[in-house]
Amino acid sequence: MSLNILERLKSNPSCLSKSERKVAQVILEDPNKAIRSSIASLAKAANVSEPTVNRFCRSLDCTGFPDFKLKLAQCLATGTPYVNRNVEASDNVEEYSSKIFEATMSAISDAKRSIDPNALSRTVDALAQARRIEIYGLGASGSVAMDAQHKFFRMNTPCVAYTDVLQQRMAAAATKPGDVVIIISNTGRTIALVETARIARDSGATVIAITQPHSPLAEDSHILLGVDSPENTDIYTPMTSRIVHLTVIDVLATGVILKHGPEFQSHLKRIKAALADTRFKSAETD
Amino acid sequence: MSLNILERLKSNPSCLSKSERKVAQVILEDPNKAIRSSIASLAKAANVSEPTVNRFCRSLDCTGFPDFKLKLAQCLATGTPYVNRNVEASDNVEEYSSKIFEATMSAISDAKRSIDPNALSRTVDALAQARRIEIYGLGASGSVAMDAQHKFFRMNTPCVAYTDVLQQRMAAAATKPGDVVIIISNTGRTIALVETARIARDSGATVIAITQPHSPLAEDSHILLGVDSPENTDIYTPMTSRIVHLTVIDVLATGVILKHGPEFQSHLKRIKAALADTRFKSAETD
DNA sequence: TGACACCTTGTTGTAAAATTACAATTATAG
DNA sequence: CTATAATTGTAATTTTACAACAAGGTGTCA
Incomplete structure (x- = not known):
């Protein structure tokens, strides 16, 4: 473009x-x-x-x-975002909020450019055929894992997210060939997650990592969905990277739905319909 | 303009x-x-x-x-809305992923334009002075609430997220003046959340809603952080809106940190440092 | 090390573009 | 049919962008 x-x-x-x-x-x-x-x-x-x-x-x-x-x-x-501007102590509301919005857009734009369509495609294939989907994340990536579960459980495939190290290890050990494990990590350096990835691999699961390229976790996964995150001082928590991760999740979910074809969409509608009575008037899922 | x-x-x-x-x-x-x-x-x-x-x-x-x-x-x-392109069944990976990335960026850009800096500022003030912070969300917004907790618990203020309707009601009833309740909802029409908002109000808490403007929840809150989300058919789950919500959380967290001033940052550094031993080599929080 | 080629940058000059000031034209009211 | 105001055009001026060339580095190889 x-x-x-x-x-x-x-x-x-x-x-x-x-x-x-x-x-x-x-x-x-x-x-x-x-x-x-x-x-x-x-x-x-x-x-x-x-x-x-x-x-x-x-x-x-x-x-x-x-x-x-x-x-x-x-x-x-x-x-269209740009951004070299970091938040400064002297910023007023409008300034720092602008900067954060822009930084987020910029990160998404970077990811859009750098993400490997081939890896996406292979991941979608794996997910669509999976016997079971498990999603692991810790810290901020824990919420991302939960969100992914919330998206994927609508597929007809059993899907769970674990945000606890021990549960992850046990679950990973229990996987079998045909199972897909998605591991989400900002840094790709969390020792526990890397070990869990190895356990899942050894059990025969397909391991997909949404993480920093060239990181230990990236190296140990079957498919890498690389998200480069140059962000963050040693003070703030990850901001843009987890949002990019969520966007990647959106892409994957969309891909799987498209792959399932049109007759699958009535299934999705039924799920949504179940929420109707929880709302004032009419609207959509929370 | x-x-x-x-x-x-x-x-x-x-x-x-x-x-x-x-x-x-x-x-x-x-x-x-x-x-x-x-x-x-x-x-x-x-x-x-x-x-x-x-x-x-x-x-x-x-x-x-x-x-x-x-x-x-x-x-x-x-x-020229190169952005208002919807995903179509015939799209290949690159097409639908591009569209999703672009739609997400566009949503953030819209939010940046439309969000009320005054409401942001008042929210930051409220959070910085809060005796306690509670965050409620359901469904996809549940993960957002969890994420917000993960951000805010680093402040010295007690902070919890609840993603269960009953827990939310009980917690809301237990709030007192000086407490801040953040309620996150895509539609602003979830009956349970609106009721919870009223309970929290009645208990004297300051209720902040991150939700659709003009919705029941928006009307019932003290401060509205309005995020307009035109998105979504009745098939897909919320995508862009929850990402915008997360970005708003980022802005709030940043605002609170800035308000606390520089000496507070050593506190944040200590928290981060606690993670060092969980990682290969060196890096940042997950 | 020194000479040569090559790349980068700045200087000068010129053509084009935009704008001003002013003159001519047209419309409008009494 | 004038007088006045509004509109439009002409010509001169100023500003802007660009091309051609020259100067200054940088690196390479004898």
Whole structure:
């Protein structure tokens, strides 16, 4: 897609030279200002010459500076996220909430780009054929596991989430070939989960990891749904990564439903209908 | 906001003179071409002089022609919903996963625009001063409640999430003034939750709802954090709304931490440090 | 180490674009 | 049919974007 100039600015310094990167930085600091400034003022702000700004635009597949401004403007308008901005102590509500919303969007956008469709496809296949689905997570990923259970139990496949280390180990040991185990971890380094993954593997289950690529857990799983999370100081808890994990869960659930075909949807409707009486007037699942 | 330049062009010939209307017509015929043309070519296409085009722009509250092009471009970008694409049965992995990622981003972007900073601010204040924090949710919102607990328990305030209707009612009845109850619901129409909200109110707790605006739950809460969720057929489970809810939780947690000030962060660090031994090498909380 | 090629960046100059100031035209009211 | 105001166009000015070229680095190989 040609829209995401900002994304490319953020992620792709490789195709840019040193002073072009200076331009990129100035733009990222305040894109809304950038689209209103002339090539001259931008050059001054970045301490480079005007032609450098122009070359910078060309490096990004624009025909020139006006074209770049246009694309950038559209990017901003769609709410296409950018974000280099971290929350600061001096931020007021609007500032930090904007930053968090943007960071979240950005993380999803990154994931969209980097996730392996092939791995997704294989996971959907595995889930659709599974005899049983188990989902393990700890800490913040525990809630994600619970959420996944809430989605998958609607399939006709038995499905449980465990958020307790001991239960996970026992359950993993009890799996058999044909069972699918989804393990969710932000870091992929939690010792307990890695060990559980090995136990599940040894029992013959198909182990799917939603986690950081190149992590121990990623290495020990059959299928990796890699979510790179550069986020987080050592103070805050995972924010964007667990949201990306949930989105991945959505994709998987959707994939499985699609794979089951249209006649399956009446089954889903029946499940939903069971909730009707719990609500005022009419509406949808909680 | 200046979004609706196109709308005004279509509807509002009153503030425009005869030749300015000619300009408007040419632009409306092909807005996408208009944003790429110079004032000269546009003037020629409309058979008017260049300053007329410029005056036309000024009539529309733009500072000049470039500014007009910019606003028009943004208008076109937002108007072009590359986002409102629904998943279809014929979609392959890449298609439906793209759509889900995009829909999620779009929902977050909408929420960012529509959320009330004042309500956020009041919620953060309430949470920071709370004697106790309770979080209630059912179904998919149950996981959100659990996640919120996982975030808030790091504050020095006692914090519990309940995902069981009876426990929620009992807990709500046990609240006192100074306690804060957060109720999370996609629809805001779940009878049990609305009743629980009333019980909590009657007990003197401050009730905060993360839910659909104008819903029964929204009406019955002290502070509404409104999340509009147009999503979902009667088949799929809530996807984007719960993710937006989580993002709102992130904002609240961040707000509370910021309010507590820098000396509080060492407390958070200590909590994180407790996890170090559960991991391979080094990393962050799950 | 020094010479050469190559890449990056800045300087100068020019064409194009946008805008101003002002003149001409058209419409409007008395 | 004037006088006035509003509208539109012309011409000059200013600003902007870009191309051509030159200067300064950087790295490579003899």
